[in-house]
Amino acid sequence: MSKKEGDSIDALCFPNAEDYQNDFDTVNQVLLGSGSYGQVYKMTFKSNPSQSCAVKIVQCINKKAYDQALKEVQMNRQINIHPNIIYFDKIYAWSETVPVQKYFLVFQMKLAKGSLKDLKEDEIKANRKTFGELSFLNIVNQLLQAFLFLQQKELYHRDIKPENILYDKENEKIIARIADFGVSKALEHFKNNFKNTLVGTPLYLSPKLWEAYINGQYNDVKHNLEKSDVFSLGVTLLQTYLLLQDPDIAGLNDQKQNKIQNLLQKIYHEKIKELLTGMLNYDEKSRFTWQQAVNCLNGSEKINGSLQQNQNQGGSLQNREKHYALHVPYEKTITNKSQTIKLRKINQIFCQELNEITKGQIADDQSIIVFSDNYLIQINFEGQTILKKQIQNLKCVCLTEQPQKIIGLFENNTISVLDDEMCQPFSLPNASEQINIICQMREANVLIGLGNGEVQVLQFDKSFKVLNTLKDHTAQINLIFFDKINQLLITSDNSRILSVRFIFSNKFSYLKLDYIAQHVELLNDTQIVVNGQKLNEILILHISHLQKEPGIKLEIKQTLSLQTGCVLSLINLSEKCLFVSTEKEIIIYDSQQIQQDYGHLYNNEMQQTFYYCNWIRDRGYLITNDGQRIMKWEIDYEKNQLFGTNRMQKPQIKKCCCCESCSIM
Template structure:
């Protein structure tokens, strides 16, 4: 990846113009549509002309009067994109499979952001047109209500993170079909949020499509007031979705909704009179209230739909707005078995139970697991669940960034957004923070016994011990840039770390052997296959690297090199799991891939999501129990896996008694 003039350091974390031209057949691109921020094209891959994807191209020219002249805005936009890739974990939000970024200076300064995403079956507008062709009077109520519920949950998820779409319309709501069920997904989110940084006073800038603007924004639009528009961002989005939904339900054309947002024309009451489904009418009345203060919030819209009788052809939800009232704590035993065959072997997946622990408003933000149970946290709660589906510990908590465990004593350690570490299941323990307030803690990781590892913004990795209080034992300085990932294998005493300058380092703690490798992107997932191989996935997201560790003759000699590259055409990699050194479990947005580690260049089998009906955002392998724990964002599932008639319970590695002392930390006693 070559550096072009004007590129920022952050831009180098993304593929650039050269990569873009190499990846896509741009000569035969087909324009699908245009939005407030750019154009969307249907493109094919040069490496696989039979496969298509959607590509959104955003071009910002420095000479535009609304753009800041400084490159800082571009850097901020790139950081926003980085953040959105991590938080867009919701089944009803379109993922970016790959993001390209570069800048050009000739003939004028231009900034480019290019977003590759899944090519959807169509948009909400297409669904509406299909209903019109079928000569229906209104949209099918069952399908409509399920689409509405999916969208409201997704928009509430974004609002809880103070994120707003600002250009909601039928063309920006895409859909796919899974087992004949319509799955609605919000498109164009993330692009708008990232480009806030290119606009002056963006939050009060008029953005959107005129037909779907809220009354306040419409009034500003017709009066030519494009800046300093005071309005409630959430309720402006609510109104835009309301217009989108009433147009869809009543099968209206664009000319039928012209002026709907003009309070002087007062067209909304007449349209509402054409709706005979009481709950739909109540919902749209609240969403389309001309008075911003009286208009529904996302939560009020969801509450309006709650309790509809499923037998009448719509939704089934619990009453009440709190998580406690919306949770279902039970184990649902479902007979399920899927055998994947190839030439030499078979892999059998058998789902033994599902635990529905977080539904509706609470989307999983993080998950870890050990042989005692599962720990999952959201924006507002942390819950410890055993493998029978019983809640061991639950607490209301906010601003939690990540969690890890200590072994002895058994404690749950949390890293908070305010840069502190705290024991979450011991209220008496005092929070830990670094002496220097400027030092940022980015990541925490379980180590051994009472020790954890923390990765810092200056590239340091510290060993921190918990014994009633936290104590820093030692510091490693293998990096000079911000640590973004830590992986520790207790059996091999292998420490893998990655930083934001794309350096991946490997260190064996018992013999001081160390090596590093500069990748083309920042590592996002790391998994140890065995003591000589590491699997890595990074910001490209649809590529997996197999790295080889070779030990050299000299005392501290070790070499790290790329042995193999696995290119995936099934969306971004969401998780990687080594199942007892027998197979590699890879979850992508579209499917599950299981590689046989003896012949990893060939897939052992595929299990597509249209059969599974889940996308696994988080996965944990409980080696001692033989459990695979998966999470699709709202549901936790426990799996038992059979492989060639041998269940993957435990490990095939021989664990020898360790008598070595750690050489790099003289006093850390990690052994």
């Protein structure tokens, strides 16, 4: 078996065939299922034979298909953060030349208890007439939120059926997860008429796709991708709730037979009936969107005779619901041998726009700013709107302090002041240089990371100007972290180089990691926490100041492996605690003894997952965001609130050693 053979896999840090053979007992594997897009096996680990997992093996017959599959893997990385979408713990990739050229992708994932089809069969065996309503509504809510999340990223599944919805049980609660994205496509990846090709399972096809199927029309089927998926899930849910077998739903998608109305009459639960009526409308234009289905389930959308179109869809943000804040009590105390920590929710701020799933969040001591590809909202800590603005193709946002401005980076490679219409956009003189990221520095300055590996300092004074350029990297900058108290700049690039530079003294060091850095947090003057594309692993890095020669030494001191999926955010709570949010739980570590975690806050207790977090030290607030709600928390540490602790302040302003005219200090 050859290794990666220049397939650009090294940049993705995939283990290869040798790693796969070393990790799994392939001799005693058990086939769980197969299809046109691969086989799924139950396997045990060689290092721990008592532990099992699911392994999906995909063979690509040529290099073109393999390269496309790698692009799909990269695309799917951004959706794995959702708790109701299947998460790949590890991905292997390699090629073989004997007996013929083949390419392999192997996906390791948690072994699910079963599929939605298995749950339905269990209900039938229990002699129920319909699926349990509370459990069913819980599953439906999870699936709708997940599909809405996918739709906001313009990703469509195209093969929804009971077998492709897996489930687990956590504290007796069913957790549903969407699986098998073998035929899913992002809208941006469609070329020519590819989006109109016929794919899917016949029983669950939308009416337009079914008509094309029976007429042998496979390559030019005009249909709405989102609403085709909505219909497929509608059939899946109708079959599940009424405990129907496959022959019972044959022909449901044939409008001439008009079987759906007869089955809907068997549903006596008004909310379920209302939802499925909207999802299974034969008329594609009148059929629910994912947003309308979510609204219907939440009681904010009604069907009166015919389906009423959602007037807000694509309309002005000013026409949507206002934000409002509620006092929602939640308190959790964690006690270990020596310490006690209390996490207490103060407010929960609802934003209708957050149903679009935010692309990012930043906050200062005055307000919270959330943004997506299409809008930006600034609200205060009580949920009152300060600024609401429709913006297209927003890529990244940061703040300046003096003057206070919201700075946005756009997909077209320009930088603009979002809360000042009079300011002219800034773009680089060399149009070929791509701006990838923007970061707050201090006062009126921001940092930008470029595709050529440079980090530039921009100063804002009615317009932007370049103050300084650092050339620590040779590859595309993907992350910038600046600590203004210690004047410490941390950057990383796509070649897995992490750079640390003290601006005052110009002390500099770099470290090559095994993966591209995704999150960085400074614990103190000598410790850095890093998380990368191995998303369930955290590295603790140590900075040593060299005595005999100017400079610093950067080295890995510790590795923490998490058992509950990828890291969504890292927050240093006033050098007392490291707050780590994963898709399933919150872990709080002692910053002084990072190997000892105080305890675990399980997200299913709080009914939310924290995608974005900010620690507002001056106010003592932890601001979290689960994609639909912004929450404000207080944390008590040994009966002393964290925001009462003091951090070392540098008493005087020093000159920047790297530029005479630079005012960044």
